[in-house]
């Protein structure tokens with residue numbers, strides 16, 4: 001698999017479904033897991049430390065609130081980790097964002113935006129990394145970007 005998509009709870013699944021849809025569209029192979037740094041510390045460590053030998057290339061980690069999951073993944077692997085801050089009811093996802101974006105130097109988490117745009121960008125970012133060594137994914141990305149540009153240009157027609 002190119003990507004392991006990990007989420008802190010099954011309650012995050014609805015928010016990252018869109019990530020999986022885009023990964024599929026861009027020809028990036030992935031599997032998905034609920035793994036929590038807080039609730040499943042041993043499982044997290046086992047998963048992260050064997051991720052490279054399992055031939056994953058990128059980990060996408062989505063979590064809400066005290067979102068230590070992406071940081072702890074990054075602590076236990078040298079694969080690139082992309083963090084998706086899940087929007088929360090109490091603090092709107094600022095809690096999730098700040099707990100993953102402010103990593104100490106040496107252990108980066110490539111943190112995307114809160115919400116739907118971030119969940120989509122995580123898939124695109126992963127595809128861009130995979131595309132460096134995968135022409136089929138590069139072609140899909142190219143088509144995706146061209147269509148996106150076309151749609152933006154065509155939206156001018158809807159202006160009164």
Ligand SMILES: Nc1c(C(=O)O)ncn1[C@@H]1O[C@H](COP(=O)(O)O)[C@@H](O)[C@H]1O
Nearest residue numbers: 008009011036037038063064067068069
């Ligand atoms: N942030 C974390 C971690 C972690 O970082 O290890 N484990 C669960 N969670 C988050 O807790 C929120 C509420 O989870 P529940 O709905 O299961 O109570 C979820 O957004 C999850 O990502």
